[in-house]
Amino acid sequence: MTDGIYRQPASALRELISNAWDADAQNVTILTDAPRFSRIYVRDDGAGMSHRTLARLMHNIGGSAKRRDEGQDLGLASDADPELTPGGRKIIGKIGIGLFSVSQLARRFEIITKTKGSDYRLIAEIRLHQYSEDPDAPVENDDEFIAGDVFIRREQTADLEAHGTDIIMDDIKPRVRDILRSADRWQAVAEREAALAKGDFDTWASLRVEKPVYHSGYAGVGSAASQMATLAERPNLPWDSSTAPGDRMARLIDAVEGEFSRLDRPDLANTLDSYLDMIWSLGLSAPVPYVDCHPFDLKGKENVQFYWIMPGRGRGLELKVDANATVRQAAREQVEGAPELLEGLDPVGAFNVDIDGLTLKRPIRFQHHQSDPRGLEHAVMFVGEFCPDLGSVTAAQRGGGLSLEGYLFWTGRVVPKENNGVLVRIRGASGALFDPTFFKYQVSEQTRLRQITSEIFVQKGLDAALNIDRESFNFAHPHVQLTTMWLHNALRQLTNRLKDIGQRLRQARQDHHSAQQQDAIIERAEQIWRERRGVDSFPPDVRFTRDPDEISRYRLQGSLVFDPVSAPSRVARDVAREAQVSALVKVLAAYNILEDRTYAEQQEIINAIIDIFSGASQ
CATH class of the missing domain: 3.30.565.10 (Histidine kinase-like ATPase, C-terminal domain)
Known part of the structure; x- marks a missing residue:
């Protein structure tokens, strides 16, 4: 030790x-x-x-x-x-x-x-x-x-x-001083710059290191006493001396998020030096407030869709959260048993940690970063609680009681990427960082897993499973096994829900695209009609039905009536193909091809053309 x-x-x-x-x-x-x-x-x-x-x-x-x-x-x-x-x-x-x-x-x-x-x-x-x-x-x-x-x-x-x-x-x-001041990195940067200045491009290319974008400065090589007068590198912090201590953590997150312009997935390793990375880690681990608000206090007006994690398999229970209501209020009102999410409700007063003039806060935000223009336009959050009844398990095996709350937050891109994974807080504090494997989740969901931030708040139990460094767990402990089962079930519900949402989004996008195509086809056919018959003339109205009464009524109104076009499934009507038929009829009518022909002949002509093009497309 x-x-x-x-x-x-x-x-x-x-x-x-x-x-x-x-x-x-x-x-x-x-x-x-x-x-x-x-x-x-x-x-x-x-x-x-x-x-x-x-x-x-x-x-x-x-x-x-x-x-x-x-x-x-x-x-x-x-x-x-x-x-x-x-x-x-x-x-x-x-x-x-x-x-x-x-x-x-x-x-x-x-x-x-x-x-x-x-x-x-x-x-x-x-x-x-x-x-x-x-x-x-x-x-x-x-x-x-x-x-x-x-x-x-x-x-x-x-x-x-x-x-x-x-x-x-x-x-x-x-060695602690060297770690905190990123000495190895700064020395490698100096060696790389020196190699470039000398034209030693092999050495320059082999040293794949860059200055951190934001840093506390660098005092150079030598003893602490010799470094008191000057700095080899002036600080470049995300805030200045006029920034209030309580705003500096938010500025730090803004700086990392601002790297979107340079990196697809901004990370801490490239953006911050060891000192600022230490501040970030302390914010994650300490029992301090979030930089914006607690996840259970997010409101319905946020760009987030909320769900409750249900026992067993499924897709979660959708929560209807009013604009100014919180997710914890919605869970109490809409979930059976009226669960009370207690995490984040501090009954014993404030706890403020100030490090070098910065008020420490948890550097996690719940904002949606869209992955691409075709992706979801909102984030998804699953919340829930877990308090298993261990009365049937012997005291020697159950390791005491277990009670926890948690959330899984999905967004298009997690920023920074180090916030991807699951982080376990025991009694408000955490010794570990985010685990991107989600306790060794085995289902192949690589893309979606990279888009999830999750925290588990343990009110009772699990601490007996902590290893001595408080930064890892004994996975053989029953509390870890139970927590893993709950987390993996929550992941399945989230991914199932995302698949449903994605499928509906793709279908809506296809329907919208199809509607645009249909409108374009009809507009072109009507343009041809106007070119042939004049702008003051109206193209014929085209209807689709097999009902005798409707056929008679439409024809009395001057419409051209045809049989509905069957979809490939032979169950629903093929609306897109009917738009093509309608356009075809208007073009043929513009050239008088259908004039003086019986209704049966008109149908035969249209069917013949449709059959030819249907066969050509197969």
């Missing part, structure tokens, strides 16, 4: 944000010293830690007191429910490895913490060992590794009302 359990620096900051949530913080501030990243500072206004809580944290890494009776005794959990914070939030943390999240960024750091009402703050100076790089670290026996050492001191303060925790990392690992 001391060698590292997280893949990216963003994962470590994600854990600190979750800890602040669990401490009932309302505000979290993160300063990264971008683009140099020589120092990272995290502050929250949560409950803080008493000396007992801090001491337990230091002595029990990997054994969290949260969501246990001990957590209630330490004031970490509600007296009424160990699964909730004292303020009523669902506790995210469980494993007890948050301290090691800091060790991914720096080996030496400080924790400054204070509880409300105390006349002192605690300052813990921590130094952690890394097992693989510290063979001389003290070891008491073969089964015990000394993880590090800590020096804790008290500092008196007169501000009794203050509370919260600060974490100060002054000695960021060199």
Whole structure:
């Protein structure tokens, strides 16, 4: 564990944000010293830690007191429910490895913490060992590794009302700094530009790397101290200093979506540097609001058609959502059992995370991007809930209860493409990014799967299936299997509905095209009539019927009457072919071909011509 359990620096900051949530913080501030990243500072206004809580944290890494009776005794959990914070939030943390999240960024750091009402703050100076790089670290026996050492001191303060925790990392690992500032990429860009300047086109062509479109700047090669004065590359951020913190995440999404002019499927890898990509990842993982609105609060006036995910196979239940009503209201009123979609209804107040002057929000929008002019002109969203009755399953096998809500959002093009897939949120937070395989969905729906964004909100269960890095799942766990079954059923309903909509769209398009062709044929025939008979003359009216009474009535009115043309199915009438017959009759009449002929002869002439052309087209 001391060698590292997280893949990216963003994962470590994600854990600190979750800890602040669990401490009932309302505000979290993160300063990264971008683009140099020589120092990272995290502050929250949560409950803080008493000396007992801090001491337990230091002595029990990997054994969290949260969501246990001990957590209630330490004031970490509600007296009424160990699964909730004292303020009523669902506790995210469980494993007890948050301290090691800091060790991914720096080996030496400080924790400054204070509880409300105390006349002192605690300052813990921590130094952690890394097992693989510290063979001389003290070891008491073969089964015990000394993880590090800590020096804790008290500092008196007169501000009794203050509370919260600060974490100060002054000695960021060199490799972490390089990752955050995209050092490898910038160096490769410099090498490519140098090769081009020297005329070394082979090297230039082999280095397939470009500058990120938006970035925090680049401080160049060298130590942090030597980079303080100048920057090798000035920042190019999607916002400026006048942009309000709450608007900056929206500007970031606008920047990515703006790449449509350059890329068919805009992505984060080409558009953003590692720092902005980290902000995007934190927005996805943290329990913060969406940049626009929660998916369950979308209204009927949006360009979205809503459906409810039904148990079993099918195509979902269509929801009629009024212009100013939300999808959660429509589900409650129109679905049997009046389900209440609770995700997104925060009962315990706001949670704001600010990183370098940007208010963190979930970078997911529910807008329709049409794939091509012939595609659907609106998005499709399926919403639903799942709370299986596991009473018949033994306690050892079911792994506790399971309750979740979710949605699947289809649009012509997902922007960015990294938002394609399914993302699982447990208690409002997520450790993983979008899974584009949708938990290994086996049905061949490659095109449609690339057009879907889905989130699963787990209120109860599934967290026992999380692997230690909180970024992947144990697929053998029964909760993962049940969730997979529900998701795959929802996917089938969505794709079945899309096929129906697509078929109707194609049929409507064919009917429209056929109608246009029919109108053009009739218009040309009537033009020929006017050329032959004059503009003041009207072409004959052509009717199709076999009913004797209708035949007599139409002929008395001066119409030419013919047998209806059978469609290929021999069931319906072939309206398109009848338009051709009508045009043919008008042209023949314009040249007096049908004049002075009996009705039977007129029918024979038309049938003969139609038979000739029908045979030629087969």
